[in-house]
Amino acid sequence: MRVFIAGVDGYLGWSLAMYLARRGHEVGGCDLYLRRDWVAEMGSQSATPIKRMTDRLEAFKDNFGRNLEFKKGDLCDYNFVLNSFKAFQPEAIVHLGEMPSAPYSMMDVDHCRFTMVNNLMGTLNILYAMKETCRDAQLVKLGTMGEYGTPNLDIPEGYFTIEYRGRTDTLPFPRQANSWYHQTKVHDSNNVMMACRLWGLRSTDIMQGVVFGTRIDEMGDDERLVTRFDFDQCFGTAINRYCAEAVIGHPLSPYGLGHQLRGFLPLRDSMQCMTLAIEHPPKEGECRVFNQFEEVYDLSELAQKVKKVAGTLGLNVEVKNVENPRKEQEKHYYNPDHKHLLDLGYKPSHDIETEMKVMLTDLLRYKDRIEARREALVPDIRWDGTRRRVAFLDQKA
Amino acid sequence: MRVFIAGVDGYLGWSLAMYLARRGHEVGGCDLYLRRDWVAEMGSQSATPIKRMTDRLEAFKDNFGRNLEFKKGDLCDYNFVLNSFKAFQPEAIVHLGEMPSAPYSMMDVDHCRFTMVNNLMGTLNILYAMKETCRDAQLVKLGTMGEYGTPNLDIPEGYFTIEYRGRTDTLPFPRQANSWYHQTKVHDSNNVMMACRLWGLRSTDIMQGVVFGTRIDEMGDDERLVTRFDFDQCFGTAINRYCAEAVIGHPLSPYGLGHQLRGFLPLRDSMQCMTLAIEHPPKEGECRVFNQFEEVYDLSELAQKVKKVAGTLGLNVEVKNVENPRKEQEKHYYNPDHKHLLDLGYKPSHDIETEMKVMLTDLLRYKDRIEARREALVPDIRWDGTRRRVAFLDQKA
Numbered sequence: 001m002r003v004f005i006a007g008v009d010g011y012l013g014w015s016l017a018m019y020l021a022r023r024g025h026e027v028g029g030c031d032l033y034l035r036r037d038w039v040a041e042m043g044s045q046s047a048t049p050i051k052r053m054t055d056r057l058e059a060f061k062d063n064f065g066r067n068l069e070f071k072k073g074d075l076c077d078y079n080f081v082l083n084s085f086k087a088f089q090p091e092a093i094v095h096l097g098e099m100p101s102a103p104y105s106m107m108d109v110d111h112c113r114f115t116m117v118n119n120l121m122g123t124l125n126i127l128y129a130m131k132e133t134c135r136d137a138q139l140v141k142l143g144t145m146g147e148y149g150t151p152n153l154d155i156p157e158g159y160f161t162i163e164y165r166g167r168t169d170t171l172p173f174p175r176q177a178n179s180w181y182h183q184t185k186v187h188d189s190n191n192v193m194m195a196c197r198l199w200g201l202r203s204t205d206i207m208q209g210v211v212f213g214t215r216i217d218e219m220g221d222d223e224r225l226v227t228r229f230d231f232d233q234c235f236g237t238a239i240n241r242y243c244a245e246a247v248i249g250h251p252l253s254p255y256g257l258g259h260q261l262r263g264f265l266p267l268r269d270s271m272q273c274m275t276l277a278i279e280h281p282p283k284e285g286e287c288r289v290f291n292q293f294e295e296v297y298d299l300s301e302l303a304q305k306v307k308k309v310a311g312t313l314g315l316n317v318e319v320k321n322v323e324n325p326r327k328e329q330e331k332h333y334y335n336p337d338h339k340h341l342l343d344l345g346y347k348p349s350h351d352i353e354t355e356m357k358v359m360l361t362d363l364l365r366y367k368d369r370i371e372a373r374r375e376a377l378v379p380d381i382r383w384d385g386t387r388r389r390v391a392f393l394d395q396k397a
Numbered sequence: 398m399r400v401f402i403a404g405v406d407g408y409l410g411w412s413l414a415m416y417l418a419r420r421g422h423e424v425g426g427c428d429l430y431l432r433r434d435w436v437a438e439m440g441s442q443s444a445t446p447i448k449r450m451t452d453r454l455e456a457f458k459d460n461f462g463r464n465l466e467f468k469k470g471d472l473c474d475y476n477f478v479l480n481s482f483k484a485f486q487p488e489a490i491v492h493l494g495e496m497p498s499a500p501y502s503m504m505d506v507d508h509c510r511f512t513m514v515n516n517l518m519g520t521l522n523i524l525y526a527m528k529e530t531c532r533d534a535q536l537v538k539l540g541t542m543g544e545y546g547t548p549n550l551d552i553p554e555g556y557f558t559i560e561y562r563g564r565t566d567t568l569p570f571p572r573q574a575n576s577w578y579h580q581t582k583v584h585d586s587n588n589v590m591m592a593c594r595l596w597g598l599r600s601t602d603i604m605q606g607v608v609f610g611t612r613i614d615e616m617g618d619d620e621r622l623v624t625r626f627d628f629d630q631c632f633g634t635a636i637n638r639y640c641a642e643a644v645i646g647h648p649l650s651p652y653g654l655g656h657q658l659r660g661f662l663p664l665r666d667s668m669q670c671m672t673l674a675i676e677h678p679p680k681e682g683e684c685r686v687f688n689q690f691e692e693v694y695d696l697s698e699l700a701q702k703v704k705k706v707a708g709t710l711g712l713n714v715e716v717k718n719v720e721n722p723r724k725e726q727e728k729h730y731y732n733p734d735h736k737h738l739l740d741l742g743y744k745p746s747h748d749i750e751t752e753m754k755v756m757l758t759d760l761l762r763y764k765d766r767i768e769a770r771r772e773a774l775v776p777d778i779r780w781d782g783t784r785r786r787v788a789f790l791d792q793k794a
Contacts, residue, residue: 078506109475109525116517121510128506152566162559169549171571187584198724198780327595383595
């Protein structure tokens with residue numbers, strides 16, 4: 001299948017290109033390298049020493065025996081998107097090309113505005129370009145489980161059938177996102193749903209959980225193939241940040257009470273799931289929604305797991321909760337469905353501690369690179385719009 | 398009360414300024430005159446010969462004995478919004494400054510992108526500027542009943558309490574808008590709701606029905622005070638367009654089967670309702686939602702009413718349905734709640750035929766202005782992205 005990956009230089013995008021190539025798919029893609037800039041803006045860097053795109057493409061060819069058809073460009077430029085699709089003629093478009101950080105979007109009005117315009121325009125351009133040039137292709141759009149917020153109900157996969165005052169309908173499940181970034185994903189979901197309804201486009205809207213991991217098997221031992229790994233307050237996510245903290249002896253730092261519940265999945269499972277979506281396209285006009293995660297964990301429980309696994313590697317670290325820079329529920333009901341991908345054949349790896357061990361072992365090699373950007377680990381972007389470094393909370397919390 | 402109207406040069410904005418001034422409020426506002434440009438772009442003009450702002454402001458002073466503090470500027474320019482609020486110190490901000498047309502937004506990718514950026518950025522700038530300069534002011538945000546779409550359920554006012562798999566929660570009612578314009582209002586609603594939750598802002602999100610009418614009493618006989626009245630395919634709405642058609646003898650033209658149901662209200666009721674919202678502000682952090690309409694009507698039934706009233710004025714016109722340029726349900730369940738405004742004291746005028754007679758009488762004076770832009774009445778913007786003038790349907794339809 002011909003698969004075009006928007007955001008192919010990113011954590012997921014670069015991994016997916018290799019995962020798909022290994023399975024015989026033709027891969028093309030684009031990127032503007034903004035993620036590299038944003039992480040630098042946060043005073044940080046990828047823990048893994050990622051190569052520039054020209055070297056990546058060379059390594060890709062060496063390892064997978066085929067070219068990755070790459071174009072540098074901006075998804076917010078409609079003609080770039082249109083011409084990329086005309087040239088590549090994709091059967092599937094995987095849209096991983098958005099600004100993915102909640103704190104980054106909450107920094108100030110400029111970052112809020114940038115996030116909103118960047119994410120919405122990219123997706124709208126893709127929808128219009130699909131309508132113009134490849135109406136039968138499918139869109140695999142990366143959303144987030146964060147779109148749902150934390151309602152006091154089970155969370156279905158996108159839609160639910162409800163009775164209200166004696167009548168019944170199937171409606172999109174209400175979404176209550178908690179940052180400007182998460183709101184862009186909600187807006188995208190609404191826009192994509194409408195484009196499918198009005199224009200007959202096909203889409204899989206992926207409500208992805210929090211991804212963790214340093215590698216997938218397809219990277220093998222060629223260090224030129226390594227994917228990025230961020231640990232700063234904006235672009236690092238929970239388990240990845242805990243592991244980065246562990247290797248430099250920084251306390252593992254859940255936010256607030258630390259009993260927030262979230263769905264998680266290893267990088268390799270994310271690849272497996274996206275590939276299942278790509279290989280089993282939706283029908284014309286269908287906008288299906290997958291809740292994509294392996295299991296729900298409590299953020300403090302995960303910190304304890306990282307601490308334990310780190311201990312087996314001789315790394316002794318504490319877990320010390322910090323003030324929560326976000327405004328969110330710290331203790332709440334959380335029970336999202338995740339059946340659609342299992343029905344398509346998803347085999348969860350179900351071995352989080354082994355994955356953590358792989359991660360810690362990989363990261364120990366890059367310890368100096370994390371140490372050099374230690375300051376970037378400590379959050380200071382708060383949901384009230386101020387910038388103040390969080391303090392450690394009393395251990396009783 | 399000090400009320401700042403964003404979009405004060407518009408159909409609703411200009412009327413509201415007079416309505417509020419008559420009730421003793423201090424009115425300020427801004428506009429970029431984009432509505433004048435968009436209507437010109439559609440090859441049309443306001444049926445009423447509206448004055449330029451300098452003349453309007455002079456007439457305002459003459460009639461209401463006070464100045465309207467006006468600034469020309471762009472809501473998409475954050476510093477303009479911030480400085481306007483700093484200077485005026487509003488207690489209420491009424492946001493009527495968005496691009497309000499579904500067909501305009503559906504024309505092509507450029508108009509879609511413009512609508513999305515213009516509407517979302519304006520609202521985000523207002524939210525941030527409120528947070529910075531007037532956190533206790535209230536936002537009265539104009540949304541639309543179109544945000545809800547046409548679900549097969551009663552439509553509550555913004556939120557509903559539901560049981561799902563044995564658990565209960567109160568959630569935002571799912572919204573399924575049917576044009577890019579309507580989607581911008583959905584996105585705004587989500588953004589405003591979050592700003593209230595995170596920052597404690599106060600907001601009334603008005604899901605307004607379709608407004609009709611040529612005047613409010615406050616305009617009196619000073620023709621310099623007349624508000625705009627659009628009848629083109631983009632900026633004219635159902636009853637207004639039927640009345641414009643009637644005075645030039647053009648067939649009244651419901652779209653498709655013509656059994657779409659929508660909530661409607663006269664211009665004077667819209668003024669009454671917005672003023673009730675302004676004078677009864679929400680609590681800190683509250684984002685309340687009002688469904689603002691007088692009554693639900695069938696689009697064909699309204700055409701028949703206009704035909705009947707026109708007949709009493711000696712205007713003989715036919716009702717002839719045309720192809721529906723939109724993709725929408727033409728026969729559907731529709732039962733939205735509208736209790737919140739009645740609870741605040743809204744007295745619906747409940748006399749649609751008298752209002753139609755006032756409108757037709759007013760418009761007869763401007764018959765030549767409508768006749769001169771007759772072509773603008775016929776829709777050609779279709780929801781599939783093409784431009785083809787609609788044809789009359791067989792009368793059996």
